[in-house]
Amino acid sequence: MVLRNVQPAEILGRDFATVAQLIRAHAQLQPEKTAVIHEDRRIGFAALDRMMDRVAAALQRDGMRPRDTAALCAATTIDYVAIFLGCLRAGVAVAPLANTYAPRTLAAMVADAGAKTLFVDQTVAGAAPQGGAGTAISTVVLDAGGPGSLRQWLAPEGSAPAAVDVEPDWPFNVIYSSGTTGVPKGIVQPHAFRWSNIQRAALYGYGPKSVALLATPLYSNLTLATLFGVIGLGGTAVLMGKFDAGPYLALAQQLRATHTMLVPVQYQRLLASESFHECDLSSFETKFSTGAPFAPALKEQVLRRWPGGLIEIYAMTEGGGACMLEAHKHRNKLHTVGIPMPRNDVRLIDAADREVAAGESGEIVGHSPAMMTGYLNQPSATAAAEWYDAHGRRFIRSGDIGRMDDDGFLVLLDRRKDLIISGGFNVYPSDLEAVLREHPAVDEAAVVGVASPRWGETPVACVVLKEGADMDAASLNAWANQRLGKLQRIESVKIVSALPRNAAGKVLKGMLRESFA
Secondary structure, eight states: OSSSSSSSSHHHHHSSHHHHHHHHHHHHSSSSEEEETTTEEEHHHHHHHHHHHHHHHHHHTTTOTOOOOOEEEEEEEEEEHHHHHHHHHHEEEEOOTTTTOOOHHHHHHHHTTOEEEEEOOHHHHTOOOOTTOOOOOOOTTTHHHHBHHHHHHHHOTOOOOOOOOOOSSEEEEEEOOOOOTOOOEEEEEEEHHHHHHHHHHHHOEEEEOEEEOOOOOOSSSHHHHHHHHHHHHTEEEEEOOOOHHHHHHHHHHHHOOOEEEEEHHHHHHHHTTTGGGGSTTTTEEEEEEEEOOHHHHHHHHHHHHOOOOEEEOOTTTSOOOOOOTTTOOGGGGSSSSSSETOOEEEEOOOOTOOOOTOOOOOOEEEEEEBBOOETOOOOOHHHHHHETTOOEEEEEEEEHHHHHHTTEEEEEEEEEEEEEEEETTEEEEHHHHHHHHHHHTTEEEEEEEEETTTTHHHHHHEEEOTTOOOOOOHHHHHHHHHHHHHGOOOEEEEEOOOOOTTOOOOOOOOHHHHHHH
């Protein structure tokens, strides 16, 4: 549906609309306003809108239909954003794939997504995966010239695609899981999911004057949620291809960033940067964090040293219940992830799928307007991720263990799969990690359970020391065990140079278990 002279505020007031409609409205209202910045290139809303039309028209020319899927595997660029949005205008879902996967894994995900068009850059083009058996797939190279290049593939300037009326339950994107809990699964997020994200962004203070600095990959759900939120509300998104503390701080100061979304390890590296205290960060209104556990001491440092508010968001790519901690308003709750957001129903259940009593711990399940349709091509995995209450209301299981405190704030204990059962007692790795981080020589710590002939499982720890610190593993092990309960004691400590992480900053605990095995 082509909109003429419709105000963004009117669109946002609807029960459902699309980010493509919002871009069209901003293109009419503020055509020259910068929508996206990447390195030395900028694109305004009108130019972005025209590029989206050219992408959508080219997809339609090639026979792509609404609810088909295109895969996008490339580095962060403005073209990446325009292609993604152009697919959405045509009603085509996008599978954004990490360009760090091995060719075999990429090929499996492209085939699983059923992609009919694959967008890549030259770093991937040499090993560009093909479709599955009997599936024709065309490949478009973003940063090359000649046949097969984006410039030759695009519909001519001024092209207008056929109007598509997108439905709320149509797939918006297929986000492949990070692999922290096994083989990546395709998480299907419908348009209604993303519309809920955009409406929620308005509650965070995003608007036409916002400048959001994004330093995580565009295939990450946390990046996409922020990107669509800020440009959907008429602000400017600043993209970093690869995070580095120095360039990040320089960009933040130069462009007078007002918002940012970072994972905890990025906050840690920024605060440790020698140039942090030299930068003027007074333009920041709100900073966000999600994707990985955020240590209370690190939150306190951010609040003390970095101007503006700090909001931690607890949520999953699969959707369900989300919680928000406005850390600057609740300094006494930094050990929590906050309270459920509006229209989010968060509950705790036991191993028998029964709701737990007040004050007890249990698996976190949630219901909200932002819910995945399911795991693509995996109905049994989808069913395993769902829980229904007594009224038949659908919830998504988080796999995390938590409890609600007396004020309704959610305290995360651990992932259910990371829970250590030692001698028949539950041991939460997060408790042990918190003790290890109290040592002045420790920068980071991760605890996992390994098989034990005596206890069934026993805790072991990998620790990263602070720069210049001198501490041996045995002494640190003894120091920690003096402060832990008898049933929590750590079997051994290993000093490592870095913890393995995925692109969203989550520690890959499966790799740590393998290192001890």
